[in-house]
Amino acid sequence: MKFLCVPCDSPMKMSQASPPERGSISVVSECPECFHTMAMLTNPMETQLVQSLGVKIGPAGAEEKAAGAEGSGCPFSGMAEEMSAGGDDSTAFVWTSAAEKRLGNIPSFVRAMARTGIEKYARENGFSQVDEQVLDQAKDFFGM
Amino acid sequence: MKSYFDITGDGGSDVLGQVARQRARIKENLSGVRHMVAIASGKGGVGKSTLTMQIALALRAGGSRITILDADLNGPSQARLGGLSHAPLVPGPAGLSVPASRAGIGILSMGTMIPESQSLEFDSVAEGDSHIWRSTREFAALADLLATVAWGDLDFLLIDLPPGAERTFQYAEFFGEGTAFVLVTLPSALARGVVSRSVSALRRAPNRILGYIENMSGYLCPGCGQVKPLFPTADDIDLGLTHLGSVPFDPQLAALSDAGEPMPADSPSEALAATRSIASRLIQELEKTS
Numbered sequence: 001m002k003f004l005c006v007p008c009d010s011p012m013k014m015s016q017a018s019p020p021e022r023g024s025i026s027v028v029s030e031c032p033e034c035f036h037t038m039a040m041l042t043n044p045m046e047t048q049l050v051q052s053l054g055v056k057i058g059p060a061g062a063e064e065k066a067a068g069a070e071g072s073g074c075p076f077s078g079m080a081e082e083m084s085a086g087g088d089d090s091t092a093f094v095w096t097s098a099a100e101k102r103l104g105n106i107p108s109f110v111r112a113m114a115r116t117g118i119e120k121y122a123r124e125n126g127f128s129q130v131d132e133q134v135l136d137q138a139k140d141f142f143g144m
Numbered sequence: 145m146k147s148y149f150d151i152t153g154d155g156g157s158d159v160l161g162q163v164a165r166q167r168a169r170i171k172e173n174l175s176g177v178r179h180m181v182a183i184a185s186g187k188g189g190v191g192k193s194t195l196t197m198q199i200a201l202a203l204r205a206g207g208s209r210i211t212i213l214d215a216d217l218n219g220p221s222q223a224r225l226g227g228l229s230h231a232p233l234v235p236g237p238a239g240l241s242v243p244a245s246r247a248g249i250g251i252l253s254m255g256t257m258i259p260e261s262q263s264l265e266f267d268s269v270a271e272g273d274s275h276i277w278r279s280t281r282e283f284a285a286l287a288d289l290l291a292t293v294a295w296g297d298l299d300f301l302l303i304d305l306p307p308g309a310e311r312t313f314q315y316a317e318f319f320g321e322g323t324a325f326v327l328v329t330l331p332s333a334l335a336r337g338v339v340s341r342s343v344s345a346l347r348r349a350p351n352r353i354l355g356y357i358e359n360m361s362g363y364l365c366p367g368c369g370q371v372k373p374l375f376p377t378a379d380d381i382d383l384g385l386t387h388l389g390s391v392p393f394d395p396q397l398a399a400l401s402d403a404g405e406p407m408p409a410d411s412p413s414e415a416l417a418a419t420r421s422i423a424s425r426l427i428q429e430l431e432k433t434s
Contacts, residue, residue, distance in 0.1 A: 002151050011151040012155055045277075048268050051268075052266075052278075053159075055157065105240075107289060135235060136236075142232070142241075
């Protein structure tokens with residue numbers, strides 16, 4: 001989808017994408033010629049359709065920032081907390097930053113399941129935190 | 145006034161670029177896979193999943209490196225078939241690690257992630273009407289898996305597909321023309337009719353169809369010791385494909401499959417012999433393609 005400033009006949013640039021609120025997102029675009037701004041407001045069904053495509057919506061460069069912070073999978077830049085299947089399982093066990101980084105590199109829709117499974121394995125094997133050693137040991141144990 | 149095609153880019157998200165980059169990641173991530181083979185039917189309940197596992201076991205016995213991707217996200221079977229219902233997902237240094245069965249077959253299945261008492265749910269901001277977006281979300285999830293799983297070097301990535309004749313074509317488009325197809329049918333007119341529709345749908349795709357397998361072609365009568373038919377045969381429905389082999393129903397195999405155990409290698413089972421023969425035939429057909 002593209003937006004055109006009709007008076008200037010100039011393509012508009014996306015300047016902001018806000019997190020979903022009651023299923024609606026606000027995407028603001030600006031004309032680089034006259035600086036007129038407009039907002040596209042989605043209904044929950046439209047939001048869900050875009051989310052289902054597995055792409056991120058945001059200003060240019062937001063994808064890289066989001067990927068660096070959250071890993072892959074979240075459809076809207078900077079909105080992973082709202083959109084992921086997560087929850088507050090992270091409080092159950094301490095994960096080192098390296099282990100968290102690995103977790104961030106797997107699809108968001110399986111991240112919570114992976115976290116739960118690894119923590120169960122760590123608990124059963126007497127680990128007090130999840131680090132790369134625990135992940136490697138689990139990987140070997142389950143024949144991967 | 146400018147039209148859509150006069151404007152370069154989309155002013156922000158670069159959605160088309162995101163799709164292209166993900167496709168490139170998938171291609172790179174699967175670069176160590178020699179053969180991708182989808183096991184399909186169109187018809188449900190014909191034994192696609194069980195046959196997929198049996199073929200994988202036969203190929204593995206021949207020394208091949210195999211992983212099964214259970215593409216049936218909603219009705220996954222491969223975790224149970226491989227005895228991996230309780231293996232956690234482990235994030236490895238190169239991506240999501242693939243759990244392996246005791247027989248050494250990698251299995252990526254939603255069944256290892258979600259208990260059988262639960263269904264797969266995706267977060268949704270829309271209430272109801274999941275029929276509008278669900279299929280799209282499932283393909284996006286599969287693409288995410290293809291791009292982030294550490295597949296490694298494999299001789300075969302077998303893909304166990306869900307039923308649905310038109311869906312079979314969608315998977316052909318999704319996995320790309322490098323993925324070969326094997327179709328599974330029963331001898332009955334009911335099954336062959338649906339599989340025939342799948343063949344028709346698949347003909348629209350450039351993918352190679354290696355042939356078809358007739359499953360449950362008969363059963364071994366414990367009384368007389370002869371193989372007798374389970375279904376009335378419908379040879380008049382010509383699938384127009386190479387017949388890769390027929391596999392008789394074997395109650396022992398069914399029981400072992402439920403338990404996630406492989407058939408003992410020295411079993412005299414005719415089903416085991418048939419799947420070994422089919423695996424060999426499969427390799428021959430694939431070598432022809434290569």
